[in-house]
Amino acid sequence: MKKTILLLAFFSFISAPLSAKVIWFADPDQSTKVTNFFKRLDDGNYPQDYCKVKGDHEDVEASTVEVLSDEELGKVWKINKPNNRKRGEFARVEGQLDSFSPKEGDDIYLAWQWKIDTVDKAKIDKEVTVFQWKSASPHNQNYPLNLEYDGELTLNAWGPNYVENKGYHNRRTVLWRKAVPQNEWVSIVIRIKVNKEDFGGLVQFWFNGEQQILENLESKEYQVKVSDDKKTVFHRTNDGRFVYPKWGVYNKRSCQYDVNAYFHNMKLGTSLATVMPKL
Template sequence: MKNFIMLITLYSSISCPVSAEVIWFADADKSTQVDSFFKRLDDGNYPQDYCKFQGDEKNVKASSYNVLTDEKLGKIWMINKPKNRKRAELARTEGKLNSFSPNEGDDLYIAWQWKIDTADNLPIDKEVTVFQWKSASPHFQNYPLNFEYDGDLTLNAWGANYDENKNYKSRRTVLWRKPVAQNEWISIILRIKVDKGNHGGFVQFWFNGEQQELTNLESKLYQVKVSDDKKTIFHRTNDGRFVYPKWGAYNKKSCKYDINAYFHDIKIGTSLSSVIPDNFR
């Protein structure tokens, strides 16, 4: 595996951060309360957030979180999204002990270690959203970026639609796809330059320590712009009143699964070196 700390050649138009520091983290060794680091555990926005019909959440087990001890990683976060519930997400990096809100112009490195499985060992074969770079309504992009999982993990960009947000699903382009087994720990780092201009922001991605090539693998009504070396895509990464991250399991396709998602070493920094997981150094 290549060293995370290798020098990365970027286009001259992409500036490097002046300082290199962690500006937000969710460390279960410091607190096991979700609201210490996140705004909330988002278990649904009812009555809109239902699986089959309005009100069905009343007879469904609630989404929940816990802190477990992994034999190699130590304390980890776990969320559970039961069957017939649409959502369980660690939402917004605005906690009581540690708080950060992304702003226009920010150049952020967002890192976490992650795995997913089901309580009944059912294979996940429908695309479940497992991360959202979410915009607060009113918006033209419900989420400018997300990860989805169906046995493959995909990183997706979603183009802005200025016509009342119609045909939104057709404005998805898949930037990257890779098979990932259930119950397998992986490391993710996203670099996001936050910008509301069309193709004004940019995104880079590291998977298990390797910077990945990105491109328009699947697209209909929208495509990102791709650098010559395919290491950077240019995209509108800010939308609505503000943007924020959400980690977990979400969408109508998730309703059929009893999902567990696990997270370790979640943090945001101003440089690649500041967010490298300790077990990859």
Template structure:
């Protein structure tokens, strides 16, 4: 009888994988508080986040986060970053309800559905940062991975600057690029195997449920190592005191836009299957 019980336990575990494969999520149906899922909202309302002159811009509201109802997905997260505000970003997985602190050796599948537009219909044609895999200072990369949008969405990696003499964008390698219209939902999954060796980490990327081919499409002084099938990138993915994600809109070019960003089904899993978007199963 004991052997039968063990057999049935193993059988059900294999047939019905544990939800523990999802190790973090941010479901707006469970709470409307940013800090229940994220460390904070970085709203750009502090002196170093200036667009024109140091200090806050007079009369410019800080960026905001809220929950809105989307016709496709229902309740979704919404970030608004006004004109002349440099930043509006969710920062870190470290919420009061769901908490995750990435560490060396972790193998994470970070997934979210994403849509971007502008409040006044302006076309975004200057490259703004919409995702960062950020490192806490002191660091040698600042952000080992990021995503930028200017009508095209790009996935980028940045090499380390151990000498502190090489500019950030000279160390940037664009791995992937695709045109995405404003107002269109897309599904994104970034696999990050966290490792501090120069080419010890792994990066993979799924767009709308399909594994993408990656390459050093544009680069100056840094090239990531690419697998023969171009489905994996070997790159330093752990930097500084620790690493963490940021989602939103950021950088000086973003100052000219009133940007809206929407998020649905934000989650992190230990397997690809656990985070794959439902419509693509």
């Protein structure tokens, strides 16, 4: 009996690391080609990506991406979204070297180190979107989750609208908020259990290595369900034809900024330990 218990403990020990792994890693030391790790760069050239009136995006420099050397972290990705451009985003973790397509039932951890600044040192005081957990249309949630920045970083959940399939701005609830200076590296980890049922999905959040308290801080027509310890929220995290992550700078409020977003150690894994950045 004792031998059986020891054998079970041994196999449990050796199998645990095998089940927890990094599924996707956008490593600029391996390649600086965007499509090796992402489906594409959305550079703001879509017809609907005008800032004020249709057509005003024409003759405006498109958003760009490059890899540069950071004094603290080494090689990092840099997206620049110019003034009068609405969007500059990495879209979907479906590259030629590393690829992953989230599906119903997946339990994943998205991690990255991030900072933001403006080329002319202007203060960002209007909320710009810097991360989206996006759903492919037709959908009832344009983005079930996102992060927005206006000097403060907010994690937001967006509830579904099954009736009108619009009015998303009223379905936002702010889960977390923190002041973050421009040009300061921070680390972010989001756990997402992908589920189409109302409140069937799960969300947890780590900032600079510490798990954060999540609450319905600001809401109108929708609120998530929150665990007793306030470290887990239950929310619909799968919508449309499929869901996928986007990183960068986006929305009409971003049009007024010539802004850079920097990314390092971008990973997707099956456990917190496999993706948590070393601070």
